[in-house]
Every structure is written in structure tokens, then in C-alpha cells.
Amino acid sequence: MTSEVQSLEDRLLGGLDDEQRTVATTLQGPLCVLAGAGTGKTRAITHRIAYGVHAGVYQPQRLLAVTFTSRAAAEMRSRLRDLGVGGVQARTFHAAALRQLQYFWPQAVGGQLPGLLEHKAQAIAEAARRLRLTVDRAAIRDLASEIEWAKVSMLTPSTYLQGAAGRGEPGGLQPPTVARLFQAYEDVKIDRNLIDFEDVLLVTVGILQEDPKVAAEVREQYRYFVVDEYQDVSPLQQRLLELWLGGREELCVVGDASQTIYSFTGATSAHLLEFGQRFPAATVVKLVRDYRSTPQVVDLANRLLGARRSSGPAADRLWAEPLQLLAQRPAGPAPEFAECSDDEAEAAAVAQRISKLVAAGTEPKDIAVLFRTNGQSEAFEQALTAAGIGYQLRGGERFFNRREVRDALLQLRGAARTQPTGISLGQAVRDVLSSLGYADTAPSGSGATRERWESLSALVALADELSASRGEAFGMPEFVLELHERSAAQHAPAVQGVTLASLHAAKGLEWDAVFLVGLSEGLVPISFADTPTTVDEERRLLYVGITRAREFLHLSWSLSRTPGGRAHRRPSRFLDGLRPGSLRTTASAAGSSSARRRREYRGPAVCRVCGTVLESGAERKVGRCADCPPSYDEGTFESLRAWRLEQAREADVPAFVVFTDATLTAIAEARPGSLDDLAKVAGVGKAKLERYGDAVLELLRGA
Template sequence: MTDVTTNPTTRATRQDADGVLDGLDPEQRQVATTLDGPVCVLAGAGTGKTRAITHRIAYGVHSGAYVPNRVLAVTFTARAAGEMRTRLRDLGVAGVQARTFHAAALRQLQFFWPQSIGGTLPNLVEHKASLVADACHRLRIQADRTRVRDLSAEVEWTKVMLVDPDDYVRVAAAAGRGEPGGLDLATVARVVRTYEDVKTDRAVIDFEDVLLLTAGILDERPEVAATVREQYRHFVVDEYQDVSPLQQRLLDLWLGGRQDLCVVGDASQTIYSFAGATPEHLLDFPRRHPGATVVRLVRDYRSTPEVVQLANSVLSQATGLHARARLELIAQRPSGPPPSFTAYDDDVAEASGVAARIAAEIRAGRSAKDVAVLFRTNGQSQALESALADAGVGYVVRGGERFFSRKEVRDAVVLLRGAARSALPGHDLGEETRAVLGSAGWSPTAPTAAGATREKWESLQALVVLADELAQKRPGATVADLVEELLERSQAQHAPTVDGVTLASFHAAKGLEWDVVHLVGVSEGLLPISFAETPEEVEEERRLLYVGVTRAREGIHLSWANSRTPGGRATRKPSRFLDAVRPQATPAGRRPAAGGSAKQRSSGPMTCRVCGGALSVAVDRKLRRHADCPASYDEAVFEKLREWRSATAKAAEVPAYVVFTDATLMAIAEAVPGSTAELSRIGGVGPSKLEKYGDDVLEVLAG
């Protein structure tokens, strides 16, 4: 722990402090100037809550009310903590601790463990899977990957909810936990106890232990608690609706009965109750802290009125605890396009239709990184990845390999660190960065090759863009400043934006925003998910949809599929959450035929060229015939195309379907196009793929 000192160089004039308030709306200004707690900020989506609380901290420091290193701001993700530190630095405030709950607790635990417990702090394990698997093995319980995952989540739940293993059966039954991993609650309780034994035998701790052990030391060692409370005098908690009982216990111990606390949250964005998050601490804050200042932020600066109206309508039907906490957002942006609601025949057709729409937006000038496709379950991603690849659209799956863990990024940072030692002052940061990364494979134009080559370039391009942004934000910034920025971002896993359409689950998208958002699979069984049975569980699914809608700045497109597979029975129905929001008089849209114009699409259904019947399935429309109607292609030609595709995919280090799907190859083999114009008329051959593979395909066909 650092000593508490007051550095006069961090104190600015009253004029500087007042300047921090410039540009804040009345409610944000009230948050920023109310420096004495307790303060509760109820902040709707897009209302500038991070702006309000960072300006509050900056105003407190610049006015002399706060000492920077005595302020602790906690949030829930490393990315959010990194963004908060960046904003505070831009406001001229250094030294404020902005960390996640776990990072703050781990720092304290590492410092106090030797003097409180003695010896070395046990190793921290990032994943519970091997420990849970070992516990199951000791109990002779068969455990596949799915069961281990479910039991790991249950172990975490017991700890964040402060449930003792001896009380687990009673508490879990009352909470309606069902049968985690397909096991009865008594068996799960045995797994939980044995899991703790496995940790002891391996001399390790998990992430929840970091909070539990820190809370235990603060509770049992008054001298340690006094040191921490002297170090940190002012607390800010972001995303307070997601606080678990364990985190609240630690926060109470940090405070020690004091009232120097500002909490910020939105009960309508509580989407992690399965992991122990509860909005009750936020909603009960005024009762637990009599005399607290409560400020409501409802001016939405993120989204157009059309998006805001849709978001408000989704929540207007909310029931239960969250209904009374609903904030009616007021749009501040100019009007934009209306939301769209589209029904597709099946999941494949939906993915293809969404990909085609995105490809058209990109051709019209939209940047790929400003578009997102959000879904309820990760299993929905594969069809979307395939469809985007077919459409020649680059994408990034959120939750993949961490940006700063990529080899090309690590190598680039090493090169930049070396360049920083010999860089001359006064040189343009962007130009210097381009020169350095040029030796690592960066080029002014993107490579035409797909796969690893393109991904490497996109990673380096993200660093170039970051250098340009830093130079614009901080004139005179050097390569050394860029390296420092990258180091801080790496520690916080605050990655720069990579140019590509984002694919993410609703949960992973929380806290992010894009110009255009596509919400797919908005149907019964997916949203709400089929296992959401209680009213409380269904309401959480409604809040998931609300979170998804409020990620959009300008355009929002909602879609669903009538059946899961091509040719399947149309048994799905649009989500009940859309009943009050989608235009009832407008029939649900149908996926357009690939490559067809609006005029062509409205002229009638596509028919089979063999039997003349209507084509209602996506793959059939691509082939221009029913799958069970006789094929007209030469098997030898089709096999040559498959061999070419395999070699091309291997060279590019991508799956074969990324080059062309089987259906597209069949369509090419049947049509046998003799020119690029004829090839471009085949479904699945977009402009990008025509440019990449057109000549090669025509050469295979000519041979």
C-alpha cells in the first residue's frame, strides 16, 4: 500500500475545476458537484453515466476536495476500468485507482497476506474446470465438459451468494436452482465441499476466494481495516445493479460505516442474476443510506428517438421488482430510420439475409466495425460466421483470443518499445508508428488474402489507428507515450477496435455500442430462452432484449426464423416481447433471393428450374432447384471445384466454407459460368469473393 500524501502539483485552480463541468447537462452536473456521499445515480442506457462519475472525481480532485490516491473507483470489467482510467487521465487526473472488485481486492490481499496470515499467497487459478473435474472424480461422479461447466458455475454461485456448503441444499432449493449438471442438490453439495478440499490439496485459490479472503482479513484484523480505510476515503461503484452479496460485504468493510460512497446503476440492465447479481442493493440504497442524494439520468445521448422509443416500449410491459425502477429515456439525438422486424424461413435464411443486409451497408460506406450482430446463445454464431464469410464480410467474434495475447501484437509492442528509445521529438506519431509496423507486415492497404494474413494486418492496423487517435487527443505525443498507453491497455485488456462486424451474445455486448445492431433469433424459445420458466427469469430475458436494443446508435434490426432448419416445420413464433412493439399490420419480411433487386424480389416466389415448384428454403434458392430434384451438374466438375476450394482454404488457413459453401459450389457446377458477370449472378458469390476467387474458379471450369 502506498502512503497517503497530498501532492500540491495535482491541485488546480478553481477555474480548472469549473472547466471540468463544461458540457455537462443539469443532472450530470449535479452528480459531478455532489462530492459528499452518499449519492445514488440511477442512469439509463446511453445517458452518460461514465462521463458523469469521471467528471465527479475530476471535479473533486481539481477543487481540492479529493486527494487522487485516496479515491477508489470499482467496476466489473477490466475494459470498463481501463476506460475510466483513460478518461480520468484526459481530464488531468492521475493517481486515482480505477479497478475491478477482484483487482482491487487482490492488490490488498497480496500486500496484507504476509503480515496477516504469513507465508506466500497461494497461487490463483483462472478456471475452476480442472478442480471441479477432480472433485467429481473423487466422488466417482461421471462428468463431461457440460456437467463440469454447470457445476463450476454453481460453485461460483454458492461463494458469491455467501452460501455455506452445509446450507446449500436448503438455500438452493428456495432459490429454484433446479438440478445443476443434472445432479440432485445433495450431490451438488458434496461436490462443493470436495471442491474446497481439492483446492486445499493443490494449495490454490480461485477468484471468489480473493474477495472472501480479503473480506475475512478486514473483518478479523482491525489494524488492517484501519489502514485500508485511511488509504481510501472516497468510493465510486459503477454498474451497482450487478453487485453480489459477497461484493457488497467487501464494500461495507472498505467503508467501515462511512458514507463517502457514490453508486451508479440501472436496474433495467440487471442480466447476471444467475451469477449472483442483484439490483436490490441499488434499489434499497436510499433506505439503507437515509438522506442519500438520488439523481436520475434519463437524457439518452447514444440512440436516435426511434431506438429509444423501441427500448422504452420493450420495458413498458415489465413486471415485478424492476417495473418500479424503470427509467423512461428521453432521446437527445436527431431522428433516424425506424426499427425493422423481419421473419425468415429458417436459421440459415436468417443468417444469409442479415449478412446480405450488412454487406449492402458496407458497400454504401458503413464501416464494418460500426455494425454488430447479437444473439442469445453462442451456438447461433456459426451460421452467422458462415453467412458473413460467404458475403465477403470480415467479422470479429467477441470472446475470442484476447487482442494483447496475439503474437503479432506482442511482437509489435516490442518493436515500438525499441523505437521509443531512439525516437526524436517533434516527429509525427502516426507516421513513426507506420514506419515501425511496416517492418512487421503492416501496409497502407489491406491484403486481399483472407485468414491469418488478414487478421494479422487488422491487428497492426488497430495499433496504427490507436496511434492516430492518441496524436489527435494529445498533440506532441511520442512513441514512448504510445507504448505506455499500450501497456496500460494490456493490463486492463482494453483493446483497440479491430475493423470487422462484431458477433457477440447479448451478455457479452453489455457496455458496448455500435451504429447499427442486428438482433437475431428474437423468437420464443430463444428470447425468452426455453428454460426461463419463472416470472423472474422471463423478466430477465426481457431486460436482455432491452440491453440489446440500447446498444444501437442509429439502426436497429430485429429478426427471427420460423423454423430451425431448412425445410423444417414453421413452429417458431416471434418473441412475446415484440407483441407490443412490432407493427402488427405489416407482414413479416421474407429473405430476398440472393443477389436479387427489390423489383425482382417483389415479383413473386422463385421457382425450381426442374419441377417449377416454389422455392422456400435458402439452400434450394441458391441452387435454383429443390434439393431432392435431379441435379444437373457434372460430378467431375464439382469434385475439381472441391479440390480447388480445399487447397485455397489450406493456403489461407481458414475453414473450407469460408471460401465457398457446398451449396455455392453446387450452384457454380450447375451453372458453369463462362465469365465473371455470369459468376456474379450466382448466390453466395459476392463482390469480395468474386475479386478473390473469380479468376481461379473460371480457370477450374475452363479446364
């Protein structure tokens, strides 16, 4: 081995473990990397790309790396630049497809590319008006998600009914009505000469399928492909990838089926799990050494997945054998479990525990509070504010849209034209931002002044970080260019404050200390996860939450929603066997399982009016055929619908999340007189009984 080759190997492969090194040196042919949480997958694939470029196997401009978020793409580009291969394209599926569509549209279609519809709400509202449908904001949001799901699942308005069987009533509308609205939405776009984000993929797929010259040109441009988070690809994205490849096998995919948490958007881990069947000659590498979390956190994550039991053939086919993570960090504290009397008490206890961590030296930016739904954040926002602890709400105002950040970019851009000499980049940035209120010491208290300082402080910290990694040649002009690229990708630097985020929004992130809150039945798993497959996804979601923690992990739940309320809640079934003093399956859970088994095998449900076997879930829920006459009072049913709409608006959720039409029908027909009677109605679980039971009974008594 020559000294030059030895130097290259030392520089790019020296810090990798054996499995990562195998990934980095397998440069050709199909490669499947099964990478557990915290196992250094991004490090492995970026070093693979860099090693391949420096070894002369890859030409940077001929390789396309695909990620699922702009932030992840920006981070990959930054890492590749640090490794000396800045010419590699790292983009999301949509960004890569849009770039190709903009280039090929004139020759493949002709004319000017239609405008891009960034938000569907107005177009859906217009489609509803054309059909004379009444939809509120929550229904529009839910219908937008349903249309997105349909399109990435490669369904059209004419095939929607067949493909969407069993998906419920999005926006409170029956499936045939949703199909009509889907078509009306497409008509609105055509009338306005617009395409949406899903159309970008669909049209690109169409052009590549129909135009051999365009397909050949794309395949000549890109010879090698890397796809990160491959467990999250949709059927449409998979089809686009296949067209890019054109039958070739120069593909590296990276994923973890145990982190599949976006099935509701059309994502499926089937492509990852079946990779070896499509490419029999594929090399498969498993990354299981967890460098992120302590052995205590890793053990809890492993046990959570290991506790899953068979849920039937359909669900078992979609459940992959989990990777058994091996912790590489030193031992840390045992995970903490806390039961609280109500939501307010839980938030106060979490804020108090965070105060102790901060006092002991943990930076607020290294702490996160993660919850199942965004509606849970308010109690923790109030508790942290009362404790004088700054926070940032992930999913709130974007970092680069903040006024102080926009002002800072203007000042830095001006400073870049008169490059300061004799001082470090970090000091130069400090000098510029001092005119906007930055100081080395944080202001006391919280509020707008503290938030402004935290934004500016994040820019200073980023300047220090990049200066250290890029060297002295990285000056103010380069820093401004970096900020411009990060702004376009919304790749924000870390802000000094506790992060509040949903479990879904936390994917791909990590913190020293993580608080998983609201871990009670009805929230985790969420109440509308009513099939084995959706419950499995909720288990994976909790797994993602646990594996965000590097060292400290706190899990909590409350017994009641409000102070003084009935203590009807119980800890999440996923904590059985994990929390101290709990069995793998509690007696109540075992009783529920037995009851479910008895219900499952008691024979087909039949209509109580005509005796016909009931086929749909909605029919079984109300106990009669859709064609048979209802036995409820119309006034009572309309009162229930009006009450449901009010509840949905207050919670800012789709109406069917409160109760579906089928459940409302069943309630109206059964007219329960007590909570016990109401609990027997299909679709009314414990969480909904606690949340809505008294109000429903009061409404029925009034009716």
C-alpha cells in the same frame, strides 16, 4: 467567483448537462446515480472525480473507483488521465481485493499467499474423481458456474442446500451431490494450496472482519468510493464494500436496474434499489437524456420495458420502475423487423443487409450482430465469410494474444528506445508496423491476411486517437506503456470487422448499426427461463441489446431451425406490440396466458400413487413423490439419458439444458405417442418440441 475557479468549472463542467453537472458537483455524502443506457454516466462520474481532485476535496490516492470489468477500469483510468488526475485507483472488485490481500496476508495470516486458481475445471474434475462421479466437460463448466454463484452468494458447502433450493440440477447432479462436490472442490484447493477468484473476496472480507488493525489501515487509505454498474453487485461484493466503508457514507454508486442481466451469477439490483433506505440522506440523481441512440431506437427500448405486465408479488418486487429515456440525437431510420424461413436464410439476409450498409459508408467495426447463445454464431460467421465481410467474434481469441499483436508490441518497444523525432506518433507507428505487413489500404478479400492487417490497423488507429487526445508530449514510450497497461487489462482497441457477440457480452458496448437475431420463442426468452423473474431478466437482456444501437437497428427471427423444417417457431413474445402488425398480446399468447392462469389456480398437485401434496418442482413435473416407486421402464429411461448426453455434447451445453432428469422421468412414464402428447409433458416447451420432438418419439418407438 475567481477566474481560477471559473476556469476549472468551464474546463470540467462546461460540457455537462444539468443532471450530469449535479453528479459532478455533489462531492460529499452518499450519492446514487440512476443512469439509463447512453446517458453519459461514465462521463459524469469521471468528471466528478476530476472536479473533486482539482477542487482539493479529494486526494487521488484516497479515492477508489470500482468497476466490474478490467476493460471498464482501464477505460476509466484513461479518461481520468485525460482529465489530469492519473493517480486515482480504478479497479475491479477482484483486483482491488487481491492487491489488499497480497499486502496484508503476511501480517494477518502469515506465510506466503496461496497460488491463484485461474480456472476451476481441473479442480472440479479432481473433486468428481474423489467422489467417483462421472462428469463431462459441459457438466464441469456448469458446476463451476454453480460453485461461483454459491460463493458470491456467501454460501458454504454446508449451507448450499438451503440457499440453492429451486435452482435445478447443475451438471445433471442432484443438489445433495452438488454440495458434496462443492466440499470436495474446496478440499482439492486446500491440498494444492490454492485459492480461487471468489476466495480472494471471501478471504479479504474475513481479514477485514477479524483484524481491526488491517481494517483501520484500509479505511485510512481509502476515504471515498465510487462503484459503477452497481446493479450487478453480489452479496459478497456488497459485504466487502461495507467493510471498506466502515460505517462512513462517502459513497457514490451508479447503476440502472433495467440493465440487471447477471442474476444467474449472483448479481442483484436490490442494493441499488434499497440505497435510499440504507442512506436516508442520500442525494439521488436520474440521468435520462440518451446521447447514444436516435429517437426511434430510444422509443423502441422504452416501449419494450413499458409493455411488461405484473407477474406476481415476488417478481414485481424485483422489477424496478424503468427510467424513461429522452433521446437527444436527431431522428434516424425506423427499426427494421424481418421474418425469415429458417436460420440459414436469416443469416444470409443479415449478411446482405450488412453489405448494403458497408457499401453506403458504415465501417464494419461500427456494426454488430448480437444473439442469445454463442451457438448461434456459426451461421452468421459462414454468411459473412461468403459475403466477403470481415468479422471478429467477441469472446474468441483475445486481441493482445494474437501473434501479430505480440510481434507488433516487440517492434514498438524497440522503437521506443530510439524515439523518432520530427514525425507524429501515428506516422511513427505506421513506419514500424509496415515491416509486419501494415499498409494504409486494406488487402482485398478475407482470411488470415485480412485479419492480420485489421489487428495492425487497430494499433495505428489507437495511436492516432491517443496522440490527438494527449497532445504532442505523448510519444512512442508513452504509447508502449499504454499498450502494456491495456494488454494487462485486456482493453483492446476496435478492430476493423463486424462484431459477433452474445447479448451478455455486448453489455457496455455500442455500435452505429446493430442486428438482433434469433428473436423467437425459446431463444428470447430462452427456453429455460421458466419463472416470471427469469422471463423479466430476458426482457432486460433484449433491452440491453436494443440500446447498443446508435442509429440503425434490425430485429429478425426465423420460423424453422433448418431449411425445409417445420415452421413451428413464432416471434418472441417481447415483440408483441412492437413489430408492425402485431398486437400487444397475440391470440395465441393470450390463450397461453389463460391456460397458465387456469393451471395456477386449479389447486395443489398431488402424487398419483399415494395422494400426498407434491412440494418440489421435480415432483410436480413427474406427478408423484420422490419416495414412491416409478412407473417407467428402466431401459427406456437409460436410453433417454444416453440420447440426452449425446445432444448436450453436440451442442456443448450442460445436459440439463436439453431436458432435466425430472422431464426425462415424466417422458419415460407418459410414453407419448405423438408430438401433441409430448407437448403435454411438463418441461417440454415449443422450442424443445421443435428441436427434439421427432428424435424423442423415434427413441420411444424403438424402446
